[in-house]
Structures are given as C-alpha cells and as structure tokens.
Amino acid sequence: xxxxxxxxxxxxxxxxxxxxxxxxxxxxxxxxxxxxxxxxxxxxxxxxxxxxxxxxxxxxxxxxxxxxxxxxxxxxxxxxxxxxxxxxxxxxxxxxxxxxxxxxxxxxxxxxxxxxxxxxxxxxxxxxxxxxxxxxxxxxxxxxxxxxxxxxxxxxxxxxxxxxxxxxxxxxxxxxxxxxxxxxxxxxxxxxxxxxxxxxxxxxxxxxxxxxxxxxxxxxxxxxxxxxxxxxxxxxxxxxxxxxxxxxxxxxxxxxxxxxxxxxxxxxxxxxxxxxxxxxxxxxxxxxxxxxxxxxxxxxxxxxxxxxxxxxxxxxxxxxxxxxxxxxxxxx
Numbered sequence: 520x521x522x523x524x525x526x527x528x529x530x531x532x533x534x535x536x537x538x539x540x541x542x543x544x545x546x547x548x549x550x551x552x553x554x555x556x557x558x559x560x561x562x563x564x565x566x567x568x569x570x571x572x573x574x575x576x577x578x579x580x581x582x583x584x585x586x587x588x589x590x591x592x593x594x595x596x597x598x599x600x601x602x603x604x605x606x607x608x609x610x611x612x613x614x615x616x617x618x619x620x621x622x623x624x625x626x627x628x629x630x631x632x633x634x635x636x637x638x639x640x641x642x643x644x645x646x647x648x649x650x651x652x653x654x655x656x657x658x659x660x661x662x663x664x665x666x667x668x669x670x671x672x673x674x675x676x677x678x679x680x681x682x683x684x685x686x687x688x689x690x691x692x693x694x695x696x697x698x699x700x701x702x703x704x705x706x707x708x709x710x711x712x713x714x715x716x717x718x719x720x721x722x723x724x725x726x727x728x729x730x731x732x733x734x735x736x737x738x739x740x741x742x743x744x745x746x747x748x749x750x751x752x753x754x755x756x757x758x759x760x761x762x763x764x765x766x767x768x769x770x771x772x773x774x775x776x777x778x779x780x781x782x783x784x785x786x787x788x789x790x791x792x793x794x795x796x797x798x799x800x801x802x803x804x805x806x807x808x809x810x811x812x813x814x815x816x817x818x819x820x821x822x823x824x825x826x827x828x829x830x831x832x833x834x835x836x837x838x839x840x841x842x843x844x845x846x847x848x849x850x851x
Contacts, residue, residue, distance in 0.1 A: 583762060591831060669752055
C-alpha cells in the first residue's frame with residue numbers, strides 16, 4: 520500500500536504526540552508517589568525524615584545505583600541468551616540496547632509498552648511478532664521464577680515470615696510454570712477464547728507464540744536463566760539491606776530482601792504501571808511490622824524506588840531514542 524503525503528504526515532505527527540503522552544504519564548506517576556510520601560512525612564514529622572535522608576551520602580547513592588545496574592545487566596545477559604536460543608542472529612550490545620531501551624515503557628499498564636523490543640527486533644531481523652513473542656514470555660517467566668524462588672528462600676531464612684508472602688511466591692512460580700509450558704498456555708488461550716468469544720486474533724497469536732516456547736524448555740537453560748535473574752534481584756535486595764543499615768534499621772539481609780521482592784511482586788499484581796503506589800505502600804507497611812519507624816521507612820522507600828524503578832526508567836529514556844534510531848537505520 521502506498522501512503523500519500525498527508526498519511527505520512529499524520530503518522531509522523533502521531534509519534535511525537537504518543538511520546539509526549541508517555542512522558543506526561545511518567546512525570547504524573549512520579550509526582551503522585553512523591554506527593555504521597557511527602558504527605559506522610561509531613562504527618563510524621565519533617566525533622567527526623569530530613570535527618571535520615573542526610574545520613575545517606577553521595578558515594579552510598581552511587582553504590583545503590585551500581586547494585587541496580589548489576590540487576591539490569593545480568594537480566595540483559597539473560598535476554599541475549601534467550602534471543603540466541605530462539606535463533607535470532609543478534610549481538611550482545613544489540614540485545615542490551617533493546618532490553619535497556621524497553622525500560623522507558625515500564626510505566627505502561629502491565630508493562631505492555633515493553634513490547635517495543637519486539638518492534639525493534641522485527642525491524643532489525645525481519646522476524647514477525649509471533650516469532651519473537653516467545654522471547655518476552657520466556658523472559659517474564661524466568662523473572663517470576665527467580666523472584667518466587669528468592670522470596671520463598673528469604674522467607675525460610677527469616678526469623679519471622681511475611682503475611683501473604685507465601686501465596687505471592689506460589690503465585691509467581693505458578694505464573695512462571697504456565698508461561699513455560701507450551702501445551703498448557705495454548706490450552707488456556709483456547710479456553711479464554713471459548714469463554715469470551717472475543718479477541719480471536721489475540722488468542723490465536725498467543726497460541727502460535729506458545730508453540731515456539733518449546734525452544735526454552737531445556738531444564739539446564741531455565742536453571743541458568745533463573746540463576747542470572749536471581750543474582751540481579753539479590754543485588755537490589757542487598758542494596759535495600761545496606762540502605763536500611765545506613766539509616767539505623769538493620770532488619771537482616773534475608774528479611775530486607777524478602778520485603779523488597781514481595782513489594783515488587785505485590786506492586787505488579789495491582790496492575791498499576793510499574794507497580795507504582797502498591798509497591799511503596801507494601802514496603803512501608805512491611806517495614807512498620809518489623810518495628811521500623813515511619814521516619815526511616817518513608818525515606819528508605821523513596822530512595823530505594825528512585826535507585827531501582829526510576830533509575831531503570833531513566834536509563835530507558837536515554838537508550839530508547841538510540842534504539843529507535845538504530846532500528847530504523849538497520850531495518851531489513
């Protein structure tokens with residue numbers, strides 16, 4: 520189909536409008552969370568909150584960001600391994616560019632905006648969405664498996680458990696199990712279509728993508744992938760442990776990691792973009808149950824979310840235009 524000059528102009532104008540909308544949503548979410556934390560800090564008292572924030576030095580913030588970077592790079596390496604296993608002839612730096620650039624879309628509902636990675640892959644390899652979709656499914660499943668296992672292990676090593684921690688861990692592992700079982704996922708897609716009678720194309724795509732998941736069914740591959748994912752999440756859990764220790768609220772590495780992972784999973788289950796709001800509320804509530812005062816839990820929550828979620832989004836916003844430009848330049 521040949522597009523007229525008017526059609527091309529309309530398509531070009533839609534891109535900046537969509538980018539502006541996504542940026543405004545991102546800023547609004549950040550301000551909303553920040554306003555909530557500031558409001559709670561005002562109620563509990565500014566002086567102690569400011570004193571706790573002052574206890575974190577610049578080099579400590581840099582260390583927290585470095586630990587977050589460990590998480591992103593290990594998961595990016597896992598993305599590369601999955602891409603190669605799928606048969607994509609992509610390089611490590613190319614896959615890292617796609618993976619990190621996708622973080623810019625983390626705040627979209629259900630993180631569906633991260634499917635932009637499939638668009639970049641489609642341009643650069645010529646593969647259709649149905650062929651690359653298993654890569655996203657395998658990556659999400661591996662993440663859920665890693666987080667579910669870590670949550671279960673940290674709860675086992677904690678002196679006390681977390682209310683609701685075990686069901687969330689089981690739910691994460693169950694989701695990972697379904698996403699890595701082609702026949703089960705295909706059957707669920709068929710059941711979904713029969714129950715709703717709608718979204719036929721969507722369910723058909725899921726069934727076609729599920730048939731390609733057998734590529735990732737190797738136990739050795741999934742174990743190694745889960746190990747990479749777990750290493751990354753342990754790095755961020757350790758960062759949270761260090762932060763609490765610096766603020767004078769050392770609750771132990773296992774408990775700090777459990778709270779961090781539980782909050783991330785719980786925030787994701789709310790369906791809110793990036794788990795914003797739900798993750799912060801869960802983190803503050805669980806720290807309170809451990810006897811951590813609001814004067815410490817509020818700034819600790821704000822700092823750890825800035826150095827993890829918002830840091831990732833910041834990286835994504837920097838890499839996104841580069842990935843977009845490179846995908847157009849290397850279009851097949």
